[in-house]
Amino acid sequence: MVTTTLLVLAAQFIVYGVAGAYLQARFAAPQSVISLVLLAFGVVGIIGNAAAARIYGRLGGARTIAVPLAGLAIGFVALTAAPPSIPVAVAVFAFWAFFNGLFMAPQQARLVELLPEQRGMLLAANASALYLGMSLGSLLGSRLLPSLGAGPLPALALLPLALATAAHVASTRTPALVRN
Template sequence: MPSRNALPALLSLSLGYFSLGTISLAVVGLNGPIGDDLHVQPASVGILVTVFALTFAVCAPTAPILLRRWNRKRVLLVGIGLLTVGAALGALAPNYGFLTVTRVLAAMGAAVFGPGASAAGALIVPAERRQRALATVFGGMTAAAVLGVPLASFLGGSLGWRPALLGVAALSAIAFVTVFVFVPEIPAGEPPTLRAYRGALGTPATVATVSTTLLFMAAQFTVYGIAGAYLKDRFDASSGLISVTLLAFGVIGVAGNATAPRIAERLGGDRTVGLAVIGLAAGFALLLVAPHSHAGLVFFAFWAFFSQLYQAPQQARLVELVPLQPGLILALNAAALYLGMSLGSFIGSSLLPGVGAGPIPAAALGVLVLAALAHVLSVRQASAAASAEQPATPVHIS
C-alpha cells in the first residue's frame, strides 16, 4: 500500500488496539463494582489483569507459528473476533470463575491481534515512517488509558460493570469491521518456526531488549495494576476522583506516545528508551513523598508521559534488530509486555493487603532498576554487534 493511503488502515489497527487495551485494563477501573457484585475482594479482581496478561504472554509467541499459513489480515480478524466474543461473554458472567474463563478467551484474541497489528503497521509504510506508524497503531493502547479505562470506571459506577463490558465489546465489533474494510491483504511473509525463534533470540541485544520491556512494564503495573485501590488507600480518593485521575493519566500518556517519534528522531531510540526509564523512576520517587491528600494525585499522573514514551521507540529498535521477522520479534515483545503487566499486578496485589499503598512505589522502583540495567546491556550488545559487522578499514603501506 502506498504510504499516503496507509492512514485509514493505521487508524483501524489503532482502534483495534484501543479495544484490546480497554478490555485488558477495564477491570482496573471496575474493581469495586465487580467485587461488590460477585462478592470477591478487590485483590482478587486485580488478579483478572494477571490472568489476562499471563494468557497473552503464553499465546503471543505461539500464535504466529500456529497461524503461519494465513495472511496477516485474516489473522487480525480472527484475533479481534475472539477479543469481542470474550468481552461480550464476560459481561454475562454469573460468577467470578466464569468471568476468569472469559478473560482467558479475550486474552487469546488479544495475543493474536496485538503483535499482528504492530507488524502490519510496520509493513504498510516505508522504513523511514516506521516510528510514526508504530506510534499511531500503539496509540490506541494509550488512548484506552485516556478514554477506555476512565469511561469503563464511570459506566461501572453509574450503570454497572456489565453494561460497561458490553459497551467495550460493541466497540471491538466496530474495530473488526474497520479492519475488514480498510486493512489491505498483507502476505504472511517468511513463516515463523521454532528455528526462527531461536535465531531471533540469538541475535545480539534481542533478549536484553525484550527483558527491558518485561521489567519496565512490571515496574509500571506494580502501581497501575491496582490503581483504583491504590488511589483510594493512598490519597483517600472517591470513585469519581479516581475516574478523573485515570483520565488525566491517560491524556498525559497520549502526549508521551504522540511525541515519542519526534523525540526518538532527535535523541535516537536508545536514548529515548533511557529517558523513559529515568522519567518513570522520578515519578515513582515523587509518589513516595507525595502528600496524603487529593493534591498528591498530581504525582500519580506525572509518570504517565514516560510510561508511553517507551513503547514505539522500543518496538522500532526490535524491528531493526530482526528485520526479516518483524511479526515474530514483536510477538515476543508483546508477550514480555503482558508478562510484565502480570508480574507487576501480582506484586502490587500481593503487597497491598499487607503493607498498604504507601511503600508500593518503592517496590516498583526496585524492579525499574533491573529494567535500566537490561537496557544498558541491550545498548552495549547492539553497539558491539554493529561494530563487528563493519568491515575493517584497509591499511595502505607506502
C-alpha cells in the same frame, strides 16, 4: 531487549494494577476522583505517545528509551514521597503517564531497528513480554497492597525498573544476536 519491556511493565503494574485501591489508600481519593485520575492518566499517556516519535527522531533508539526509564523512576520516587494530597496525586500520576506513553513505541521501533529481519518475531515476543509484565506487576501489587499498604508500592516498583534499566544498558553494549 524484550526483557526491558517485561520489567518496565512489571514495575508500572505494581502500582497501576491496583491504582484504584492505591489512590484510595494513599491519597484518600473518592471513587469519582479515582476515575478522573485514570482518565487523566490515559489522556496524558496519549500525549507522551505522540511525543515519542519526535524524541526518537532527535535522540535515537537507545537514548530515547533511557528518557522514559528515568521519568518513571522519578515518578515512582515522587509517588513514594508525595504528601497525601489529591492535587499532588493527579500531578504525579500525570507525570508518570507521560513517561509511560513515551516508552512503548520507541521500544518497538528500536527492536525493529536492531534486527529488522526478525521484526515479526521480536514484536511478538515484545507483546508477550508486555502482557507477562502487566500480569506479574499486577500480581505483586495485589499481593503486597494488603500486607504492606499503599505507601511502599512505588518504592518496590523501583526494583524491577532498575533491572529494566540494567537490561536496557546491556542491550546497548552487546552484539545484536545476543541481545535480551
